[in-house]
Amino acid sequence: MNFSWYPLPRQDLPGILERRSQLPKAGVMTPDLSSTDVVLGVRREITTSDAAPAVVLVGSARKELFSWVSTYAEEAFPLSQFCRVCSIEDWTQLELEKRNDLTVGAPASIWPSIVLGEMLGQAKGDLDVAAVPIGRATACSSFAMARAVLLYPCNELAQSMCVERLAVIECDPRFGRRPISVELLKKIWNAAISLQSVPRKELNTPDTVLKVVDAIDKRTSDLLMRNTLLLSDSAEDRVVGFDSVADTLLDRWGQKSLDSHASPVALAAAAILAGRGTSHIRLLGPSSKLFPETLVWYALLAGVLGPEWWDKAWMRLTKGIERGLAQFFRPDEPVSADICWSEYEWLSRTYDSLEILASIPRSVSTSLAIELLPGVNCQFRFSGSTHIQSRVSEGDRLAETVPTDDTATVSPSNLAKAVDLLAHAQALLKPQAPLRGQSQSSLFTDASPTNEKRPTRRGVERASKKPPSGQ
Amino acid sequence: MQGSWWTKIEQMDEDQKRFVKLDADGLHLLVGPPGCGKTNLIVMRARFIYGTGLKNVLLLTFTRALQDFIRTGVEERKYLEPRQVQTFKRWALSHIASYAPGLLGSYDKNGSFEQQRQQIVEMLQVANQQVGGRNLFDAILVDEVQDLHIDEIKALMQLSERITVGGDVKQMIYESGQTIAELEKLGFTQTKLRFHYRIGTAIAEVADKALQPYDDADKLRTNCNYKEDELQSRAELQEFPTRQAQFEAMYKTVERQLRSYPGEGIGILIPRTFMIDELREMFKKTPLADAVAYHDEETKDHAFRSGKLIHVIVFKSAKGTEFRAVHLFGLEELQYPQNRRELLFTVITRAKTALTGYHSGKILASVATAFAKVQPPPPLADLL
Numbered sequence: 001m002n003f004s005w006y007p008l009p010r011q012d013l014p015g016i017l018e019r020r021s022q023l024p025k026a027g028v029m030t031p032d033l034s035s036t037d038v039v040l041g042v043r044r045e046i047t048t049s050d051a052a053p054a055v056v057l058v059g060s061a062r063k064e065l066f067s068w069v070s071t072y073a074e075e076a077f078p079l080s081q082f083c084r085v086c087s088i089e090d091w092t093q094l095e096l097e098k099r100n101d102l103t104v105g106a107p108a109s110i111w112p113s114i115v116l117g118e119m120l121g122q123a124k125g126d127l128d129v130a131a132v133p134i135g136r137a138t139a140c141s142s143f144a145m146a147r148a149v150l151l152y153p154c155n156e157l158a159q160s161m162c163v164e165r166l167a168v169i170e171c172d173p174r175f176g177r178r179p180i181s182v183e184l185l186k187k188i189w190n191a192a193i194s195l196q197s198v199p200r201k202e203l204n205t206p207d208t209v210l211k212v213v214d215a216i217d218k219r220t221s222d223l224l225m226r227n228t229l230l231l232s233d234s235a236e237d238r239v240v241g242f243d244s245v246a247d248t249l250l251d252r253w254g255q256k257s258l259d260s261h262a263s264p265v266a267l268a269a270a271a272i273l274a275g276r277g278t279s280h281i282r283l284l285g286p287s288s289k290l291f292p293e294t295l296v297w298y299a300l301l302a303g304v305l306g307p308e309w310w311d312k313a314w315m316r317l318t319k320g321i322e323r324g325l326a327q328f329f330r331p332d333e334p335v336s337a338d339i340c341w342s343e344y345e346w347l348s349r350t351y352d353s354l355e356i357l358a359s360i361p362r363s364v365s366t367s368l369a370i371e372l373l374p375g376v377n378c379q380f381r382f383s384g385s386t387h388i389q390s391r392v393s394e395g396d397r398l399a400e401t402v403p404t405d406d407t408a409t410v411s412p413s414n415l416a417k418a419v420d421l422l423a424h425a426q427a428l429l430k431p432q433a434p435l436r437g438q439s440q441s442s443l444f445t446d447a448s449p450t451n452e453k454r455p456t457r458r459g460v461e462r463a464s465k466k467p468p469s470g471q
Numbered sequence: 472m473q474g475s476w477w478t479k480i481e482q483m484d485e486d487q488k489r490f491v492k493l494d495a496d497g498l499h500l501l502v503g504p505p506g507c508g509k510t511n512l513i514v515m516r517a518r519f520i521y522g523t524g525l526k527n528v529l530l531l532t533f534t535r536a537l538q539d540f541i542r543t544g545v546e547e548r549k550y551l552e553p554r555q556v557q558t559f560k561r562w563a564l565s566h567i568a569s570y571a572p573g574l575l576g577s578y579d580k581n582g583s584f585e586q587q588r589q590q591i592v593e594m595l596q597v598a599n600q601q602v603g604g605r606n607l608f609d610a611i612l613v614d615e616v617q618d619l620h621i622d623e624i625k626a627l628m629q630l631s632e633r634i635t636v637g638g639d640v641k642q643m644i645y646e647s648g649q650t651i652a653e654l655e656k657l658g659f660t661q662t663k664l665r666f667h668y669r670i671g672t673a674i675a676e677v678a679d680k681a682l683q684p685y686d687d688a689d690k691l692r693t694n695c696n697y698k699e700d701e702l703q704s705r706a707e708l709q710e711f712p713t714r715q716a717q718f719e720a721m722y723k724t725v726e727r728q729l730r731s732y733p734g735e736g737i738g739i740l741i742p743r744t745f746m747i748d749e750l751r752e753m754f755k756k757t758p759l760a761d762a763v764a765y766h767d768e769e770t771k772d773h774a775f776r777s778g779k780l781i782h783v784i785v786f787k788s789a790k791g792t793e794f795r796a797v798h799l800f801g802l803e804e805l806q807y808p809q810n811r812r813e814l815l816f817t818v819i820t821r822a823k824t825a826l827t828g829y830h831s832g833k834i835l836a837s838v839a840t841a842f843a844k845v846q847p848p849p850p851l852a853d854l855l
């Protein structure tokens with residue numbers, strides 16, 4: 001894809017993006033951010049004086065750029081409203097300028113299936129596949145990961161960047177916690193990446209299920225192999241076999257004699273074998289409350305086996321997801337997410353408040369769609385609480401130098417009273433001790449008249465102690 | 472309050488644009504007439520610096536009213552913590568309490584205003600020696616710098632390498648010396664704003680008569696970019712037999728202005744502190760009793776954050792604030808030692824569109840002169 005590049009000072013950017021001013025006359029062939037804040041990319045074949053910019057490349061001065069635009073040209077932030085915003089490192093590492101293949105091939109059945117499994121697992125609800133709204137797919141981390149794998153198939157760095165960014169967002173308290181963490185999903189994605197290159201014909205047998213489990217945990221695969229009921233032609237026997245496997249696994253897990261990741265894989269495999277496909281997902285109802293990732297493992301195994309093993313509802317949903325995954329992508333097209341990664345990264349590091357993220361113009365009021373990599377979006381639901389825990393390091397640093405909120409509410413008259421009290425106390429103490437002492441500063445901080453009594457550390461720990469989840 | 476904060480570059484003139492191009496680093500001085508956007512630009516600069524990752528920003532004001540006014544702006548937008556906006560005095564006492572607490576025992580809060588300031592500066596210098604280094608703050612910004620002593624600025628310079636101050640020597644409420652003139656010698660780079668946008672021409676003329684500049688080019692009227700065709704301004708002085716009569720006339724006007732300028736603030740500025748209680752009693756008997764915020768030290772509803780639209784503020788605390796309509800109530804109480812023309816200039820220039828002065832009896836000549844209407848010479852035919 002050919003671009004003309006226009007190096008610009010940050011002050012010129014809002015006017016050009018809002019089409020109030022024109023691009024400089026001459027562009028350059030290679031983006032260079034060594035002497036400028038930002039480089040605008042315009043597709044070379046449509047370069048005219050009023051051509052719409054397609055890409056904003058940002059370099060090391062991105063903090064200054066975003067801070068400047070969001071302060072002095074508020075309506076122009078996020079820049080993603082106008083075009084794609086990308087760091088120069090991403091642009092280079094993802095080789096976006098060199099790419100000619102702008103379409104995505106048909107995704108292997110494994111990825112749409114995994115996305116469906118995550119939709120079921122993250123929802124924590126009834127396992128009625130037919131009732132799952134397909135719109136939730138883009139809110140699944142697996143959807144983003146699948147897009148990263150499909151759009152950047154030969155670029156392992158792109159895939160690891162996607163995982164890393166999903167993990168960063170997972171730690172942002174402004175977004176709701178998801179039952180299945182990126183760490184748990186990563187194991188499933190790695191398995192999917194390994195398996196997607198194996199020809200489908202070789203995988204399309206029940207043995208594949210046992211081989212996958214064997215590769216993950218030998219002990220649990222032995223448990224499945226020994227359970228002959230699971231391979232019976234009688235559906236009732238297979239369900240009995242499933243129950244037996246589930247009882248054994250949950251018992252071992254309760255005695256802590258089993259790795260936590262082994263049970264979900266084995267349970268998923270047992271359910272697939274019991275149903276000889278995706279028809280018996282409800283068997284996983286109770287165990288998926290304990291291990292929601294079981295449903296994603298189940299979906300991985302279903303994806304490995306392929307559509308011949310899927311029931312109607314599974315087939316219908318995965319086809320819908322497949323269409324979303326195969327969406328056309330061009331680096332010079334407008335961003336469909338609310339905000340690009342560089343902007344989110346800056347916002348999340350700079351501000352702690354939910355309001356800042358919530359004030360970004362977006363398509364859905366309760367969530368924010370972030371473009372993790374060019375063409376790879378994921379939607380994140382805001383957490384219900386507006387109370388955002390401030391980042392400890394910044395808070396500590398400020399606390400050293402600026403009075404806390406509590407002291408900030410002390411009126412001058414109270415401050416004067418405190419000074420009086422201090423003087424009085426010092427006069428009383430004078431014969432016994434020198435004036436200097438920590439107790440004086442505490443009059444202005446800990447023992448300020450407006451300060452409420454603070455709970456002790458132990459009290460806080462007690463209050464925050466919760467019963468272990470799921471027990 | 473509506474219309475008090477703007478954040479768009481296309482709304483800025485060339486002087487303002489030159490200022491917003493500055494990087495976070497360095498020592499900067501922003502000077503300009505009232506209504507030129509100094510406070511806004513300083514708050515925006517604080518936000519810009521914070522956004523570059525230099526989060527340990529401190530924004531200081533001289534008066535509490537301005538501190539509250541700025542806090543309303545930053546609270547709405549959540550870009551700075553309210554605790555990062557403080558008055559100089561309050562911050563200084565907290566700083567001393569943190570780094571040299573033993574000194575506070577000798578602090579004489581009953582001393583005169585200037586004695587207290589001197590004590591605080593001396594304590595600050597000791598406290599700063601305990602800090603060890605010039606990076607306690609990533610940046611310090613000061614509005615109303617004309618009211619700070621140069622030693623107070625020097626104390627701040629010991630705590631940060633990035634300092635931005637804004638001020639206007641004509642709005643100097645306290646006799647604090649030639650701080651602004653000294654700043655360039657300390658290495659501050661000056662940006663001068665020439666134009667103002669907030670103050671209507673009728674009010675600008677009154678302000679120019681209250682404190683006439685040496686050069687006509689520096690007159691507020693000359694550099695006025697206020698849009699009269701959108702909201703015509705007016706300024707007048709009214710005399711009444713009693714203070715109660717002043718109040719009744721003012722009340723009618725305020726009531727009308729609340730309907731004429733929906734959502735906009737109305738300032739009632741008074742020369743003396745005791746008049747706050749007087750007005751509180753007068754308003755108590757009216758339907759607007761709950762709509763008034765009294766900016767005294769004891770009540771909690773003083774702040775602009777109260778959301779109330781009518782604000783009663785003493786002259787000396789009014790700097791930095793701005794209102795669509797201003798009422799200078801009880802001007803007969805403006806007497807020595809409050810006869811500095813800078814104080815009168817400052818309170819006049821709090822008004823954007825409507826300014827009304829009220830008095831019963833004798834007033835300072837400077838007040839009468841400021842409001843005096845210049846009569847055009849009579850036609851020659853009348854003289855013959």
